[in-house]
Each structure stands twice: as C-alpha cells, then as structure tokens.
Amino acid sequence: MAIVGSNACGKTTLAKNLNGLLRPTAGTVVVAGRAAEDQTVAQLSRVVGYAFQNPDHQLFCATVDEEVRFGPVNLGYPEDQIRAKVEHAIEAMSLQSVRKLSPHTLRLSNRRRVSIASVIAMDPQVIVLDEPTTGLDAGETKVLMENVLRLNREGRTIVLITHDMRIVAEYASRVLVMTNGRIVLDSDPRGAFADLDVLRNCGLVPPPVTLLAHRLAKLGIPKDVLSSQELVLRIVLEKGGAR
Amino acid sequence: MSGFVDLYTASGTILHRMDPRVKIVSVVFLSLLAIIITELVYLLILAAALAGLIFIGRASLSKTLIALRYVLRVMVLIIILWPFFDPHGTPVLFEFGLIKITLPGILGGLETAVRVFCLAVVWYILMFTTSQGDLVRALVKMGLRFDFGLSLSISLRFLPTFTATVESIKDAQRARGMELDKGSLKKRAMNYVSVLVPTIIMALKTADTLSLALQSRAYGARADRTYLRELWMRPVDYLALCISIAIFAIPATAKYIFSVPL
Numbered sequence: 001m002a003i004v005g006s007n008a009c010g011k012t013t014l015a016k017n018l019n020g021l022l023r024p025t026a027g028t029v030v031v032a033g034r035a036a037e038d039q040t041v042a043q044l045s046r047v048v049g050y051a052f053q054n055p056d057h058q059l060f061c062a063t064v065d066e067e068v069r070f071g072p073v074n075l076g077y078p079e080d081q082i083r084a085k086v087e088h089a090i091e092a093m094s095l096q097s098v099r100k101l102s103p104h105t106l107r108l109s110n111r112r113r114v115s116i117a118s119v120i121a122m123d124p125q126v127i128v129l130d131e132p133t134t135g136l137d138a139g140e141t142k143v144l145m146e147n148v149l150r151l152n153r154e155g156r157t158i159v160l161i162t163h164d165m166r167i168v169a170e171y172a173s174r175v176l177v178m179t180n181g182r183i184v185l186d187s188d189p190r191g192a193f194a195d196l197d198v199l200r201n202c203g204l205v206p207p208p209v210t211l212l213a214h215r216l217a218k219l220g221i222p223k224d225v226l227s228s229q230e231l232v233l234r235i236v237l238e239k240g241g242a243r
Numbered sequence: 244m245s246g247f248v249d250l251y252t253a254s255g256t257i258l259h260r261m262d263p264r265v266k267i268v269s270v271v272f273l274s275l276l277a278i279i280i281t282e283l284v285y286l287l288i289l290a291a292a293l294a295g296l297i298f299i300g301r302a303s304l305s306k307t308l309i310a311l312r313y314v315l316r317v318m319v320l321i322i323i324l325w326p327f328f329d330p331h332g333t334p335v336l337f338e339f340g341l342i343k344i345t346l347p348g349i350l351g352g353l354e355t356a357v358r359v360f361c362l363a364v365v366w367y368i369l370m371f372t373t374s375q376g377d378l379v380r381a382l383v384k385m386g387l388r389f390d391f392g393l394s395l396s397i398s399l400r401f402l403p404t405f406t407a408t409v410e411s412i413k414d415a416q417r418a419r420g421m422e423l424d425k426g427s428l429k430k431r432a433m434n435y436v437s438v439l440v441p442t443i444i445m446a447l448k449t450a451d452t453l454s455l456a457l458q459s460r461a462y463g464a465r466a467d468r469t470y471l472r473e474l475w476m477r478p479v480d481y482l483a484l485c486i487s488i489a490i491f492a493i494p495a496t497a498k499y500i501f502s503v504p505l
Contacts, residue, residue, distance in 0.1 A: 042422050045418055050418040057412045059441060060436065104444065122420060
C-alpha cells in the first residue's frame with residue numbers, strides 16, 4: 001500500500017499514529033483489531049514496524065549485526081529466536097556482505113537497508129517505510145524495492161510513503177492519496193492515476209507513461225496505463241483492431 | 244523548549260526600536276542599581292518602574308509569567324526561608340527553641356526577593372525587546388570578536404533544530420521497541436546510548452555541513468568585515484543612554500558620597 005500526497009499533507013503523521021509515536025487528539029486508532037490507545041509504542045512495534053526516513057537518526061551500534069539485533073532484544077525474544085529473526089532480516093535486505101562492518105561507514109543506500117532490516121528483525125506484520133528511496137539512484141531503488149516486494153509476498157503488509165509515482169505504479173496494489181490531512185482517494189494505482197485533476201490538487205503528477213496515455217486517449221488508448229510495455233501492447237492492439 | 248530559548252516578541256514599541264547597545268548598557272546600570280539599593284521602599288519603587296517598562300514594551304502577560312515562573316518560585320522560597328536563617332535585630336516576633344523570627348529578618352527576605360525580581364525583570368525586558376541577531380550585533384559592535392558573535396548566534400539558532408533532531412531520534416528508537424525509562428539504572432543508561440550516539444553523529448555532520456556552507460559564502464574572505472545592517476545611534480538613543488546613566492548615578496552618588504540612606 002502506498003501513501004502519496006504533497007509535503008506536509010499528513011502522510012508521516014498518519015503513519016506515526018499506527019505505532020503510537022503520535023496519539024490522535026480525537027477519534028481512535030485500531031491496530032490489528034485492538035485499540036492503539038491502551039498499548040505502548042513497544043507493544044505496537046511488534047505489529048507495526050516503522051523505518052524512519054533518515055537512517056542516521058537510529059544507527060548507533062558498532063556493527064550491522066548488533067544494529068539489527070537491537071529491536072528484537074528490546075522486545076525480549078529468547079536468544080535462538082533473536083538469531084533466526086536477525087538472519088532473516090539480514091537476508092531480506094541482502095546485507096550479508098557488510099554485516100560485520102560499522103553501519104556509519106556504509107553508503108546511504110546500505111544505511112537505509114540496515115535501518116529497514118532492524119525493523120524487519122522485530123518481525124512485524126506491517127512495515128511502514130517512510131520515503132525509503134529518497135536519495136537512492138535507479139539501480140539502488142530497484143534492488144531495494146525488489147527486496148521489499150519479497151517481504152510483501154511473505155504476507156507482510158508494506159506501507160510505503162513516497163513521492164515517486166513510478167514506484168507506486170510499479171509496486172503498489174493500493175494507493176491512498178492525501179491532502180491537507182485527509183484521505184481523498186483510496187484505490188488501486190490504475191484508479192488513482194485516472195483522475196488528473198484530483199492528483200494535481202494534491203500536488204502530484206502521475207508517471208510520464210500514464211500522462212502519455214492520457215494524451216493518446218483520443219486514439220482509444222485507456223488512461224490507466226502503468227508501464228511502457230503495457231502502453232506498447234495497447235497501441236499494438238488498438239492498431240490491430242483498427243485494421 | 245524553543246519558547247524558552249527565544250523570548251523575543253516582535254513589536255514596534257519604543258523599547259524595541261531602541262539601539263541594542265543602549266539597552267545592554269542600561270540593563271547593566273539598572274542591575275547595579277538594584278544591587279546597591281537596600282531600602283525596601285525604594286526597591287519596590289524600582290520594581291514598579293520596571294513592571295511599567297514591561298507594560299510599555301507590550302509583553303503579553305502569559306508569556307511574561309512563563310518566562311518568570313522559576314524566578315517567582317525562587318522569590319516565594321526566599322520570603323519563606325530567609326527569616327529562619329537571618330534572626331538578627333529586634334523586635335523578636337516568635338521564638339521557640341532554636342527557631343527565632345525577627346521583623347528585620349522578614350524585611351530582609353522581602354528585600355532580597357524584590358531585588359531578585361528586579362534583576363530578572365531587567366534582563367527579561369532586554370531579551371523580549373531585542374532579537375538575538377540585534378543582541379549579537381550589539382555585542383560585536385561593543386568589541387566582541389565577530390567569530391565569537393557568530394558562534395553565539397549559530398548556537399542559539401540551532402537549539403530548537405537540535406531539540407527536534409533529538410526528539411526524532413528518540414521516536415526512531417522507541418519504534419524499535421526501546422523503552423527509555425524502563426528497567427534497571429544500568430539498562431536505562433544503556434538505553435540513552437542509543438539516543439546519544441546518533442545525536443553526536445548528527446551534530447558533527449551538521450557542523451561539518453555548516454562550515455562548508457559558511458566557506459561557500461566567502462566567510463572570512465576579508466579581515467575588515469563590512470555589515471549589511473549598521474547600527475546607528477539616534478538622538479533619542481543618546482537621550483535614553485543619559486537617562487539610564489543618571490538613574491544609576493544619582494542614587495549611587497547620594498548613597499556613597501552624601502551617605503543618604505537608600
């Protein structure tokens with residue numbers, strides 16, 4: 001699931017309510033069927049893991065291994081479970097080659113993967129990733145998102161806060177569009193990118209290929225195209241149909 | 244936190260427009276005045292006059308109370324405790340074993356409390372009528388090295404930013420199941436390591452970036468630095484300076500040269 005919207009529209013505020021870092025001034029937050037208000041952040045973090053935008057805000061250990069262990073140790077798991085969870089997290093974020101290094105010496109993409117791994121190690125059902133691809137190049141983004149996709153296939157819910165509509169088009173199955181603290185749209189990416197006006201009001205622009213499809217609407221191309229392959233396929237089909 | 248650091252309230256009153264150098268000098272003289280006066284009546288007059296200055300500067304009552312809350316508490320403590328520790332003179336109002344309370348003791352407590360109030364209010368007036376920028380500018384013009392002035396204003400400027408970073412780091416660690424205030428003393432101390440290390444690293448990184456930003460804007464390019472905003476003394480500033488010197492000098496002369504009891 002992706003949460004999108006302009007800066008300061010409330011994406012992070014919404015996400016921080018999920019694990020109790022922020023508490024609502026009105027209304028109730030229900031996490032996995034239980035009211036969040038009578039659970040501590042530590043209790044909620046077993047269900048909802050939250051990886052912060054800036055990995056430097058949380059890294060403090062001497063090695064990547066220790067960093068990843070910190071969460072499950074805090075939650076008081078027995079040693080053999082901790083080991084298994086750490087192994088899984090290191091593998092899930094492909095950190096095997098750097099696990100004995102100091103997290104501070106790693107490049108940004110790896111520091112971010114360490115911070116995400118340290119959340120995975122707590123084995124939460126839901127993982128919130130706050131702008132995980134900011135500052136990464138195309139290759140790093142692809143590798144990271146493939147790892148995240150694998151976690152999703154394990155049956156975990158991924159809540160992705162992002163400004164990158166191409167990632168949304170490629171990976172998300174559900175999109176929440178927010179503006180001024182409200183959710184204005186809740187749909188799959190196809191539905192979300194079909195209405196340009198709503199998106200524009202929220203300061204968003206769909207991926208170029210979707211914009212192109214909107215321009216080609218006159219030729220009978222559907223507006224909800226998400227990838228270049230799909231557009232090519234549609235154009236070929238359309239031409240074949242015209243003949 | 245940020246409200247505590249920056250008391251300044253933007254406004255256009257006569258106190259706000261006064262040259263910051265004059266304000267600093269006046270504040271020093273008024274502080275000295277509060278220290279040399281020992282008669283309760285005159286201290287009360289001074290306190291009333293300073294309260295009048297707060298009014299002229301249009302400080303909001305709520306902000307003033309927040310800024311002075313610790314001072315007010317200390318005043319109450321002084322008034323209550325002073326007579327117990329200073330049982331000099333007569334008449335004795337109350338005596339029981341070692342405890343002896345005298346009228347001069349009570350008056351002494353009141354006097355000290357009012358003096359503390361005057362000192363706090365004088366500096367509060369300076370802080371709420373002068374922006375941090377003006378304050379540092381004035382100190383530099385009065386002879387402080389510009390480097391020190393800049394360091395001072397940068398540290399003041401970064402206090403709120405730094406607080407926000409620390410809060411964010413705490414949140415990040417709490418999201419990893421850390422409970423800062425739980426467990427044994429040793430456990431709690433270890434918990435704070437997880438906040439301290441990222442904080443120090445962020446501070447070093449910020450300082451590094453900041454120094455690059457300063458250099459890229461040609462900091463220190465020439466020794467005789469020019470200023471975008473010059474401070475000019477207007478006639479009214481000279482007048483204010485003279486008045487504040489007189490307010491200090493006249494009672495001081497009367498007390499120490501002509502032995503008038505003040």
